Amino acid sequence: MLESEPDESLCRYFEDVAGLVLPERFVLPHHHYLALGRSLETNEMPDHPLIETLKDSPAL
Amino acid sequence: MDGYVTDDTLTRLARRTGLQTLSSKAGSFLGNNKRELHLFLESAGLPVVATELATTPEELGQALRQIKAAGFRSGVIKSGIGASGIGLVKVESLEDADAVTREVPDHFFFEGSCLVQGWLSPGSHGVSRVRSPSAQLFLSDDSIMIYDLTEQILSQSSVHEGNESTPPYLAERREWREELLRQAGVAARWLHGQGYRGTGSVDFLLVELEDGGADVYVCEINARITGATYPSVLARHFLPEGSRLLRNLRFETPLPGEDLIALLEKSGDLFRPGESETGVFPVNFSAGADGLVHKGQFLCLAHSTAGSHVLLEMAELDLPCSPDRH
Known part of the structure; x- marks a missing residue:
């Protein structure tokens, strides 16, 4: 989870030139991150796309 | 699940998705607290830089005067928790403690008492040179790894501007390397005991003395990804x-x-x-x-x-x- 989109050319360098494997990325601005935390406390936002992304993560 | 720090949002996200956070929220919070670390270092008998604690602006003025009375020309004020220069003020001159106190924001006291420390620099207290090594850590449930020793490149006010590995001077002074690793081990075990898991660093002051000796002080712990984490891992890989x-x-x-x-x-x-x-x-x-x-x-x-x-x-x-x- 990143606060803003990473630089595309830098990601291409990591993957295509350096041969690194990057994880799946999800962009969430900080104020949205804090709002998500508050909603999770009160259960106001049960279907946030980040939750589905995490549930589908191959790391699980 | 891990983040820059483990906070309420990350903890709730983990709970909702059936995952566990790598570190506990308390471990992440306590592990980054400079005052709690300082109190531990004192109790463990490790060397510490001259330090006073101040809970209020009034106590801050008194603490600055005490540091001056100990022979320091400059000092530093550190809030309990801070990063990247936030929560840190270098005091160039200790001559007017009241003026310094007026400039320190109230949030320095948000996490309880802040630290007021003497600033070690060449020309005073027998100091000839000050270096800034750092030990890079990874803590799991059942082990602590010290995987790199780095030298921080810091600004005049101690803000991170880069780092390198391995500090070249350690090749000639094995006893300094051994002392850094010994103290890093003690500090890392404290960090582990706070419940922190993941990457981190123990930052030091290595103070070279005019008589040829050196004093090693644990300066702070960063219980998070640090400026040296990715460089160290990438360098080890490539x-x-x-x-x-x-x-x-x-x-x-x-x-x-x-x-x-x-x-x-x-x-x-x-x-x-x-x-x-x-x-x-x-x-x-x-x-x-x-x-x-x-x-x-x-x-x-x-x-x-x-x-x-x-x-x-x-x-x-x-x-x-x-x-x-x-």
């Missing part, structure tokens, strides 16, 4: 027996990331695994509101310390940049 130097560079004329990489490639500086043994690895680009890269972090991978410094000099010549100094 050039494990080599030297590496990470430097923050600021671009006088901001430019697209694509152009930046093209400049490195055209000049022959770019690190290309499999094609070049050494080179410059761009680690991070910071974009401004215009979408252009204003500053970046560049990792110079070489077979020797001198080689990594030459790579940095070449990159500074080939890119429209200057070192990012605070």
Whole structure:
């Protein structure tokens, strides 16, 4: 989870030139991150796309 | 699940998705607390820099006067929790404690008492030179790994501007290396005991004395990804027996990331695994509101310390940049 989109050319360098494997990325601005935390406390936002992304993560 | 720090949001996300956080929230919070670390170091008998605690602005003035009475010309005020220069004020002169106190924001006391410490510098207290080594850590449930020793490149006010590994002076002073590792082990076990898990660092002051000796002080613990975490891991992956130097560079004329990489490639500086043994690895680009890269972090991978410094000099010549100094 990143606060803003990473630089595309830098990601291409990591993957295509350096041969690194990057994880799946999800962009969430900080104020949205804090709002998500508050909603999770009160259960106001049960279907946030980040939750589905995490549930589908191959790391699980 | 892990984050820069483990906070309420991350903890709730983990609970909702059936995952566990790597570190507990309490471990992440306590592990970053400079005051709690200082109290532990004192109780464990490790050397500490002259320190006073202040809970209120009134106590802060008194603490500054006590540090001055101990023979210091300068000092530093640290809030319990802070990072990247936030929650840290260097006091150049201790002559007017009341004026300093008026300038310190109230949030310095938000996490309880702050630390007021004497500033060790050449020319006082028998000091000839101050270095800033750091031990890089990974803590799991059942082990603590110290996987790299680095030297921090700090600004005048102690803000991180880069780092390198291994500190070249340690090759000649094995006893300093052993003392750094000993104290890093003690501090890391404290960090583990707070419930923190994940990457981190123990930062030191290595104070060389005019009589040829040295004092080693644990300065702080960063219970999070640090400025040296990715450089250390990348260097170990690509050039494990080599030297590496990470430097923050600021671009006088901001430019697209694509152009930046093209400049490195055209000049022959770019690190290309499999094609070049050494080179410059761009680690991070910071974009401004215009979408252009204003500053970046560049990792110079070489077979020797001198080689990594030459790579940095070449990159500074080939890119429209200057070192990012605070």
